[in-house]
Amino acid sequence: MFELAGLSGILPAVFALLFAPLLLGLINRTKAVVGGRCGPPMLQPYHDLRKLLGKGAVYSRTTSWVFRAGPIVTLAATVAAALLVPLGPWGAPFHFAGDLVLFAYLLGLARFFTVAAALDAGSSFEGMGGSREVFFATLAEPPLLLGLVAVAKASVGNANWFDLTGMHQHVSGALWQDAGLVLLFVAVALFLVLLAECSRIPVDDPNTHLELTMIHEVMVLDHSGPDFAFILYGAALKLWLLSALIVSVVVPRMSQPWLDLAVSLGSVLALAVVVGVVESSMARLRLVRVPQLLVGAGVLAVLALVLEAHT
């Protein structure tokens, strides 16, 4: 049941592709403001991307095609995932029963190639980062899928299971009254998943370089030039997609399309501000505590599912 809903159907993906780096800028600006600094301009990530795209890439002689394929496949998979997330008044460009599983595993494919490229570089340091990334991703998967299943069950019952756009269309104020706790738990669980998946602070610090505790940054150390631009852009896109995902399954729909769009975009941006505030207000967790955080998210998702199944 593939379905391309006209030209306006691709707008969610267009928004994602255009405005994803803006989220990074917004997070950095929030952190700067909370820390009492001016901070870089909001559009700095775009300038960074342009600068990196203009540079040449350096490849180590020990690397193979996997290293070169890594950033490209990662970006391609993330862009493909962007076609599955609805936004505001529009459904996703493609939606069908089970698309949320495809969404989760497109991100998984992206991660696999990032890790494979990191391992291909042959540095033990990058292997360590890859190992951590995969471990935490394993723990982040249950809350993501279980949380979405809980919302699917709450919003559309048994019909149209696992259809992100279908779920999105049924999230309303009435649903919040019926199953508010379920949605709240899912929102918190998915937010924790976002922090882990996008390597934000309680899990990983995006600003540290050459530190023994980094996860995502350490894997991409050997990439340069356009490759690194792809990686940066892919990370920004992933942040946008997960934010939009949370917003689409949690924020109730409005009656007017324009209001709906404004609320959705506003919520995505607000989520970035919340991430910025979280990053400024807490320290990174010790690595041994991170699994506990993610298990906590998983437990919340299970609780949401159980509460929903019990009603």
Next chain:
Amino acid sequence: MPSSISEFILVVVMLTNLALLGMSRIRTSIRTVAIQGMMLGLLPLFISGHGLTLPLLVIAVGSFALKGIVFPWWLMRTLQAANAQREVSPVVGPSASTALGALLIVFSFWLGSRFELPPTVPLVSRLALPVAVALLLSGLFVIVTRRQALMQVLGYLVLENGVFVFGLALAHQEPLLVEMGILLDVFVAVFVMGIAVFHIAREFDHIDVEKLSELRD
């Protein structure tokens, strides 16, 4: 809407329960159990569909004071004397405990749906029985897997909270059962104190005997 408030309370109780399973610092754990006790103290105020009756009020005030204030205060005092700040090496680690806690909750929801109650007893809330079973099981779990005596005491308190919710779920119409619940409360409280003193004495006697003497007053 009394039922939705009581459901909210029950869900918060379940969350505190899961939080307790993931904790290792004893002080925070005591606070968590205190919050759980206060929530349970509020519960009787919201379960009655038709007004507040005197027995319910008595239960509410009694359990709020005992579980929310007296027990935590007493345990905090004990903690200061005990010279043990955290659960260092539990038999099952914090992450695994939390995950198992989620499994226990799933199991108790399943069990709660299998209970065959006489149709004359209306349930307070459809969440009450599962939450009661979950509290019972995870209280037991804490007792079995924690090595610090105080954490075990907290396990007993959680277990007793489960008994309390169970009684309350059925005590809707039955004042006698309510009375029994209070009696059980007091009994378990005494029981808990006894076990606490016993465990602490056994755990710490060869470490610092001086500090144990402070437990007496």
